[in-house]
């Protein structure tokens with residue numbers, strides 16, 4: 415689907431109508447590009463594209479795309495960011511030449527600061543609906559992607575930023591102990607929804623997830639490695655090289671076998687959100703509309719500003 419058509423269909427809601435496409439985890443495995451492809455079949459024109467928030471470059475010879483978040487100051491996941499993120503994933507997913515994507519940040523020291531807190535403060539019910547649908551859409555696309563997804567975490571990655579990394583197939587983090595990662599929602603006085611929790615449990619197991627979620631822990635990189643929250647630590651200057659090597663290793667397997675295995679591992683968690691999407695939006699709205707929650711979020715934002723001065 416052309417980007418302009420996609421953007422029109424997404425519209426202000428930030429969401430692709432479900433009737434427009436099959437979810438990635440329900441699609442048949444794609445044949446590998448190259449010799450198996452009928453000669454003369456044009457590849458989708460998607461070598462490199464970028465928008466205000468995200469830059470993507472696809473190397474058609476390897477089938478690997480590099481996606482860089484570039485939304486200063488901290489790559490917060492605003493409605494606009496999430497919409498661009500979903501559009502970028504959709505473009506790559508639909509491009510037969512693309513088999514894998516490495517996700518990283520173009521900003522120093524920050525992978526992503528998580529959901530944009532200002533989107534959850536003092537807004538209308540319509541806005542909360544649109545925002546939360548866009549959060550869901552991003553996760554459904556990323557967690558359900560047929561592509562190999564590698565997170566090259568080159569900075570701190572709290573809450574929604576951690577969810578992005580957790581949704582990938584493999585996480586490599588820069589070994590800087592000043593960088594931390596985790597689902598710290600409890601520290602903000604809010605609660606990670608069930609599908610954040612499910613994604614976390616699927617990576618680290620129930621006990622570690624329970625303790626970390628209740629405490630709202632942000633784990634410095636070395637601790638994140640010990641907990642299995644990230645798969646590897648490497649010196650920052652080696653991060654992209656390592657991500658490319660890991661990607662090559664994963665792409666050495668036949669796509670169909672890897673994709674069907676991924677679907678088998680993730681389907682139950684994806685299906686749970688798909689079955690309860692509207693209820694989940696209602697829960698989000700009633701939760702963030704509470705005066706006590708608004709107060710907690712405002713205080714947290716003030717704390718961030720004070721810490722700076």
Ligand SMILES: CCCCC/C=C\CCCC/C=C/C(=O)SCCNC(=O)CCNC(=O)[C@H](O)C(C)(C)COP(=O)(O)OP(=O)(O)OC[C@H]1O[C@@H](n2cnc3c(N)ncnc32)[C@H](O)[C@@H]1OP(=O)(O)O
Nearest residue numbers: 487490527528529530531532572573574605607698701718
């Ligand atoms: C029971 C059923 C429940 C159902 C579900 C209901 C509930 C809701 C669930 C919601 C799930 C939420 C997920 C989230 O992702 S919440 C966001 C969590 N994020 C954080 O806690 C990160 C906060 N930020 C930081 O810790 C730091 O900013 C940093 C990322 C480590 C970067 O530090 P530094 O380089 O020192 O930058 P500054 O702190 O100076 O920040 C620069 C400016 O950016 C603003 N900022 C930072 N993070 C955010 C954010 N997430 N959203 C919006 N704005 C952000 C910060 O205030 C500074 O702004 P300023 O320049 O105007 O002062």
